[in-house]
Amino acid sequence: MAEEQFDFDELIARRGTRSLKWDIDQDPDVIELWVADMDFRAAPVILEALQKKLDSGVFGYGLPTKAFYEAIVSWYRKRYGVEFSRTSIIPTTGVVPAISSILQGLCLPGDEVIIQTPAYNCFFSSVRNSGLVLSENALKLVNGRWEIDFEDLEERASREKARALLFCNPQNPTGRVWTRDELTRVAEICEKHGIFLISDEIHGELTAEGFRYTPLASVSPWAKDHVITASAASKAFNIAGLQTAYIIAPVAEARNRIDRQININEVCDPNPLGIEALIAAYSDRGAAWLDALNHYLDGNRKVIEEFVRESLPGCFLSPQEGTYLPWIDFSSFGKTSTEIEKELLHGYHVRVNGGAHYGETSPGWIRINIATPRARLREGLRRIALWAEDERKKGCHPLYRRNPLKYRDPVPI
Structure with missing residues (x-):
């Protein structure tokens, strides 16, 4: 059988398709480089x-x-050499x-x-909406x-009220693909202090050349039995709208409590189309795509x-190890990420995510979907470069030097 070919250069018109990413506003000239939603056609097998x-x-x-x-x-x-029982899987409608x-x-x-922190914005809302208290372990550059x-x-894990670590592997928005040694140390701390270790691994399939995602549950015997993994095919295969995800919870007591809450929250029934899409995605042809x-x-x-x-x-630019969401520090422009986000949208017709969405540790950062x-x-x-050049002319960024803007002439979006 001939090897399948995939055209990722195809410009698919998504505006007017009831797309959250492309129909959030009525401006037909905006290029949408924000929410984690790819503009590529799904794999043929799907x-x-x-x-x-x-x-x-x-x-x-x-x-x-x-x-x-x-x-x-x-x-x-x-794909990862990881073994677990099918009885440990709980189907649900989404990772959030x-x-x-x-x-x-x-x-x-x-x-x-x-x-x-910086952390995926829904981590904040999931914790707060559940009546729980945020404890922010800020990452360091x-x-x-x-x-x-x-x-x-x-120190935070040792506190009397500490109950769980909500981890992100690979990390969104920084793009870190955690090493086995880092993951092992995380697991050891949670084991030592008896707190739950919950790992969002929805970006696990999306790694740059030279980097490899390691499922957190694979790093130690304790992790294999105790890490609770939430994941889906949705991010890597661009099928998030099909509302299908899964939890892997090896310990029966924890699994039963989670399963009960899944039913209480009425998020226990995956979309029938999503079920078919996941089965197809997790095939040899899906792996090739x-x-x-x-x-x-x-x-x-x-x-x-x-x-x-x-x-x-x-x-x-943070080193791009994983995800398709580069994380860039724009603070040298002397503006907040919210200001930059609004100026790019309203003045230059390109939408990005300001760092303010990901916590107070990111006031000058921007996340871009590539x-x-x-x-x-x-x-x-090209449009972001035009904004940067205009800022230079206003004296907002003395380090900026003129660039020939070789990022091609305007193209249909």
Whole structure:
């Protein structure tokens, strides 16, 4: 059989399709480089599975069958060498509902939940909406790389009210792909202090060349038995709208409490189309598409590295180890991320995510989504460069030097 070819350069018109990413406003000229939603067509194997389901003409309640559970178990075994029982899997509708249900099932109001900031914005809301108390273990920039402050983490984990660590592996928004040694130390601290270790691993499939995601549950015997993993095929395969995810909870007592809360919250029934899509994604053909996607994203990572180097001197791009969401420090412009976000949107027609969404530790940072065809990415970056040049002319950024703006002429979006 000939090797499948995938066209990630295809410019798909998403505006007017009831897309959260592209239809959030009425301005047809905005390039959307914000929410973690890719602009690529789903893998052919997924489209074929969905078409087969559509052809049936019936869309009643879905049932996660044996094939659903076996697809997840087989994916982790073949891709990461990790073994776990299908009985440890709890299906649900999304990773965010999963996280909220896990916290509510295992913690009591007033308990402290540790998160590492800057953090995915829904971590804050999941903790607070569950009646729990945030305990922020701020990450540190050490020699240009984000690292865990283990001394502070240990102190927070030792507190009387500490109940859980809500971890992110790989980390959003910094893009860190944690090493096995770092993960092992995290697990050891949680084991030592008897707190739950909950790991959001939805970005695990999205790693840059030279980096490899390590499931947190694989780093030690304790982690294998106690880490509670929340994940999905949705981020890597661009099927988030199909509302299907899963939790891996090896310990029966914790699993039963989580499963009960999943049902209380009414997030226990995955979308029937999502079930078919996950089974297809976690196949050999799905793996081939994912490998091609990561190769294309590596090309986009090189584009944004060049852009920051040539058009944003004085700004710092976090090393791109994982996710498709580069994290850039714009603080040398002397403006808050919220100000920059608004100016780019209203004056230059490009939407990004300001760091304020990810905690008070990120006042000058911007998150950019590069999971889009390269021509569209270059056009978005061209507009950001125009904003930066205008700031230089106003004297807002003395380090900025004029750039020829070689990011191509405007293209259709």
